Amino acid sequence: MAKKVAFLQGNEAAAQGALYAGCTFFGGYPITPSTEVAEVMSNELPKIGGKFIQMEDEIGAMASVIGASLTGAKVLTATSGPGLSLKQELIGYACIAETPCVIVNVMRGGPSTGMPTGPSQSDVMCAKWGTHGDHAAICLTPASVQELFEETVRAFNLAEKYRMPVMVMPDEIVAHMRERIVFPEPGELEVVNRTAPSVSPAEYKPYDTSFGDVPPLAAFGTEYRFHVTGLNKGQDGFPTTKAAWVQAEEERQIRKVDANLDDIVTFEEYELADADVAIVAFGSTSRSARFAVNEARKQGIKAGLFRIKTFWPFPDKQIAALAGKVKRIITPEMNLGMCTGEVKRCAEGKTEVVGIFRVDGEPINPGQILEKIKEVK
Amino acid sequence: MAFDYDKYIRPGKLPHIWCPGCGHGIVMKGMIRAIDTLGLDKNNTAIVSGIGCASRLPGYMDFCTLHTAHGRAAAFATGVKMAKPEMNVILVGGDGDGTAIGGNHFIHACRRNIDMTYIIMNNNIYGMTGGQFSPCTPTGAKASTTPYGNPDPAFDVAKLAIGAGATFVARGTAYHATQIDKLIVEAIQHKGFSVVEILDDCPTTYGRRNKFKSVIEMMNRLKEIAVPIKAAEKMSAEQLEGKVITGVLYKEERPHYTGEYAKVIARAQK
Numbered sequence: 001m002a003k004k005v006a007f008l009q010g011n012e013a014a015a016q017g018a019l020y021a022g023c024t025f026f027g028g029y030p031i032t033p034s035t036e037v038a039e040v041m042s043n044e045l046p047k048i049g050g051k052f053i054q055m056e057d058e059i060g061a062m063a064s065v066i067g068a069s070l071t072g073a074k075v076l077t078a079t080s081g082p083g084l085s086l087k088q089e090l091i092g093y094a095c096i097a098e099t100p101c102v103i104v105n106v107m108r109g110g111p112s113t114g115m116p117t118g119p120s121q122s123d124v125m126c127a128k129w130g131t132h133g134d135h136a137a138i139c140l141t142p143a144s145v146q147e148l149f150e151e152t153v154r155a156f157n158l159a160e161k162y163r164m165p166v167m168v169m170p171d172e173i174v175a176h177m178r179e180r181i182v183f184p185e186p187g188e189l190e191v192v193n194r195t196a197p198s199v200s201p202a203e204y205k206p207y208d209t210s211f212g213d214v215p216p217l218a219a220f221g222t223e224y225r226f227h228v229t230g231l232n233k234g235q236d237g238f239p240t241t242k243a244a245w246v247q248a249e250e251e252r253q254i255r256k257v258d259a260n261l262d263d264i265v266t267f268e269e270y271e272l273a274d275a276d277v278a279i280v281a282f283g284s285t286s287r288s289a290r291f292a293v294n295e296a297r298k299q300g301i302k303a304g305l306f307r308i309k310t311f312w313p314f315p316d317k318q319i320a321a322l323a324g325k326v327k328r329i330i331t332p333e334m335n336l337g338m339c340t341g342e343v344k345r346c347a348e349g350k351t352e353v354v355g356i357f358r359v360d361g362e363p364i365n366p367g368q369i370l371e372k373i374k375e376v377k
Numbered sequence: 378m379a380f381d382y383d384k385y386i387r388p389g390k391l392p393h394i395w396c397p398g399c400g401h402g403i404v405m406k407g408m409i410r411a412i413d414t415l416g417l418d419k420n421n422t423a424i425v426s427g428i429g430c431a432s433r434l435p436g437y438m439d440f441c442t443l444h445t446a447h448g449r450a451a452a453f454a455t456g457v458k459m460a461k462p463e464m465n466v467i468l469v470g471g472d473g474d475g476t477a478i479g480g481n482h483f484i485h486a487c488r489r490n491i492d493m494t495y496i497i498m499n500n501n502i503y504g505m506t507g508g509q510f511s512p513c514t515p516t517g518a519k520a521s522t523t524p525y526g527n528p529d530p531a532f533d534v535a536k537l538a539i540g541a542g543a544t545f546v547a548r549g550t551a552y553h554a555t556q557i558d559k560l561i562v563e564a565i566q567h568k569g570f571s572v573v574e575i576l577d578d579c580p581t582t583y584g585r586r587n588k589f590k591s592v593i594e595m596m597n598r599l600k601e602i603a604v605p606i607k608a609a610e611k612m613s614a615e616q617l618e619g620k621v622i623t624g625v626l627y628k629e630e631r632p633h634y635t636g637e638y639a640k641v642i643a644r645a646q647k
Contacts, residue, residue: 025460046645051459051638056485060452063445063482067425067456070443071464075456093446220441221461223420227387227436229444238390238436 004183010175011078013145014104014168015040017152018076020184021191023102024050025073027064029057029083032116033172034106037078058086062103066090069099070228072194072219074156078104081114084126091165092131093230095253098207098217100159100194104152104168106175107283107334109361118361119172121283122335127167128312134250136257138264139167139312141282145179150189151309157192158264162256163214169311171334173284173363197224206237207249213256257313265315268307271297275304277376278326280319280343282308285332285364292369303373308339316346323347330372332356332364385409385419387439394433398584398592400551400577401431404498405438407557407575408469414562422465425454427479430505430579431471431498448479451486451495458493462635465565466492472499473511476532480512487541490569491634496561497572499534500579508582519586538572539627545571546627551578552599553623563625569633576603576621 008016015037018026026041042052051068055061058079065075079087084105094101107123109115127139138158142151152168159166195216197204201223208215215235218224231239232246240246257264271293272278281289286307296303306322308315319342323329329351331340340355347353356372358364386409395401412422422440426432428447435442441464445453450468458466475483475497486493502520503509510520512532520527538546545567547560557575564571578584578595589595606624609617 025456027456027459043645046638046642049642049646053455053459053638055452055455056481059449060455060482060485063449063452064456064459066445067443067453067458068460069456070441071457071460073460089446090449220423220443220457221421221464225419225439225441227442227444229436230446231444 003185006181006183007178008145008181009036009178010145010148010170011036011106012040013149013181014078014152014170014175015044016183017149018102018156019044019048020149020189021074021153021156022193023074023076023156024048025065025068025075026052026077027055027061027068027075028077029055029061029079031058031080031083033108033175034078034080034104037104041076058083059089062087062090065101066094066097066099069101070220074160075101076104077101078106080106080108081110081123082112084123084130088126088130092133092135094165095131095135096230096232097228098163098253099228100163100217101165102152102155102159102168103165107169107171109359115361117172119284119363120334120359121171121285122338122359123169124311124335125338127169134254136164136254137167137312138162138164138257138310139169141169141308141311142174143283143286143307144174145177146181148174149181150184153189153191157190160192160194161214162260163217164256171283201225205235207233207235209235209252213252213259261313261317264310265313266309267315267318268309270305270307272304272306272322274302275326276302277328277330277373278304278306278322279330279332279369280306280308280322280339281332282311282339285334288364288366289332289369291366292373295366295370296373301373301376314342314346319343319346320348323350326351328376329353330356330369332369334358334364380410380413382406382409385412385439386437390437393437395430396581398578398580398595399430400500400575401434401498403551403554404496404557404575404577405434407554408467408496408561410558411561411565414558415565417465417565421463422467423454423457424467424469425450425457426468427470427474428505429471429474429503431469432474434469448474448477449482450474451479451482454493455486455489455491458491458635459638462639466494467565468493468495470497471504472497472501472513472534473503476512476534476537484537484541487538487543487570487572489634490542490544490631492568492570492636494561494564494571494573497534497574498577499574500577500583502579502583504579504582508579508586521582521586534574535572535626543572543627544569544629544631545625547572547625548574548576548621548623550576550599550603550623552596553603556623560625567628569631
């Protein structure tokens with residue numbers, strides 16, 4: 001049977017990806033340029049008996065998805081820049097309470113109201129450092145409509161597998177462009193479901209590390225009664241200030257991600273095998289970069305592309321290896337150097353890292369990148 | 378035989394954090410009696426709170442309990458209720474948590490008339506942080522951040538709830554302990570968003586700054602200012618000056634949110 005093909009907008013694909021992953025709850029608040037995610041979910045969720053709610057504000061939207069997640073539902077919210085700032089309070093709550101949830105954040109200009117309809121890639125640091133305190137972060141930066149669908153599915157998988165919030169962050173171009181998408185058949189993409197407790201309700205503890213770094217999470221409304229708090233907690237979920245416990249729990253929550261980089265970090269290497277110059281790019285900018293690499297190759301310049309698919313955790317190991325091989329790394333991005341700083345950190349001075357930055361609401365075009373490639377002697 | 382509160386308390390979680398003379402424990406006992414009267418299933422009941430002294434209540438209770446962030450109880454609870462409408466959802470918290478930082482979530486829960494019960498313990502102060510004035514601190518009162526007297530007017534929590542669309546609003550006091558469970562029983566039985574404001578006292582951070590010599594004096598004040606709604610109906614405006622009306626203040630039958638959303642699902646599936 002022929003696969004279902006559609007001409008879809010990025011935000012619509014994100015919503016369809018969420019549904020494919022088994023999302024049954026959406027809590028949101030209108031904000032450009034992410035609103036289509038909410039619109040699709042409001043239309044589709046009731047058809048499958050799922051729930052859509054438009055909350056009174058961004059914080060309330062984030063709260064509602066965490067509450068729904070604790071009943072066992074797979075949950076989604078969608079927002080953009082200023083909304084992401086507001087949601088940070090409870091993204092931190094989801095981190096410490098280890099509650100799976102997915103946040104689609106469409107990147108527009110900032111800070112503050114910025115450029116609501118202009119593209120940007122300037123929320124990537126907010127994804128990692130936005131909420132206070134130490135915490136792990138997973139942030140995916142897809143570059144096409146097809147990938148936005150697939151990465152939203154993967155975001156749900158990672159959220160459920162590691163019991164934490166996961167962000168999908170298309171820039172406005174990826175979120176609003178329309179492209180051909182081939183829908184995966186049910187079962188074609190992996191769908192991970194939450195691990196249910198294997199012990200009796202009397203023995204159950206919501207943060208029981210005898211089950212490893214990701215303890216099984218029970219659901220409210222079952223015989224597994226448990227307590228959830230935003231305070232530092234012990235294995236039983238109740239607040240604790242015991243120094244050894246707090247230290248161990250904080251470290252475990254970081255380790256959930258740090259010990260599983262090979263499972264989480266994804267990237268694409270294009271024409272890098274013999275490259276003298278490498279572009280490191282993500283999102284829509286990586287599409288301009290690919291075009292520029294092809295042009296450079298036509299002109300006899302050995303250029304290649306390292307495309308970041310998982311922005312957090314950052315592909316430290318891969319960028320460090322790349323820096324040891326090429327004469328120059330070029331980092332085009334629609335912000336003033338957020339990815340560039342990370343690449344420099346990983347490169348440790350082994351190669352020159354040159355950024356191309358745009359924050360004027362215009363995409364970085366292939367010509368701009370090609371110009372920088374040609375500067376390499 | 379004495380009432381067995383232990384049946385509903387998590388083993389090993391007492392003593393509670395509340396100071397001697399605080400009214401929150403009285404409210405918790407009233408809530409337990411109400412739950413017992415209604416025979417609520419512990420597995421099917423969520424107790425949700427925000428941040429503050431009153432919001433520590435869920436941790437003591439042997440139910441599905443959710444101690445959220447400051448002011449956010451109603452929004453978290455809305456997610457729980459929407460995802461599992463068959464659950465009983467009870468919110469608890471203080472006046473600062475509910476009417477200042479959580480004010481937006483509070484009024485919208487009222488507006489939606491989502492079938493949950495919100496027990497708001499109004500002690501007129503931010504107790505946990507050491508006695509700063511709240512939106513419910515009376516004008517002129519002393520707080521750690523109103524050393525010259527509070528310039529702000531205070532919210533009337535019940536009026537706020539009624540104005541925002543709550544369909545059951547009641548008020549009691551920590552002094553009138555036996556009335557508390559009756560009000561909560563009626564609130565939980567009500568289909569829609571029900572608000573029960575319980576006036577209680579913070580002797581530690583409010584009383585000592587406002588010339589109350591003892592907890593007993595504060596309790597007596599609650600006794601003196603409370604006027605049951607039936608009695609209030611026969612009193613003049615002058616007679617009601619400085620008084621607080623207690624009992625069921627408002628009740629209305631109106632479609633509730635998860636019921637309406639069930640209709641959305643039915644329409645979508647047509």
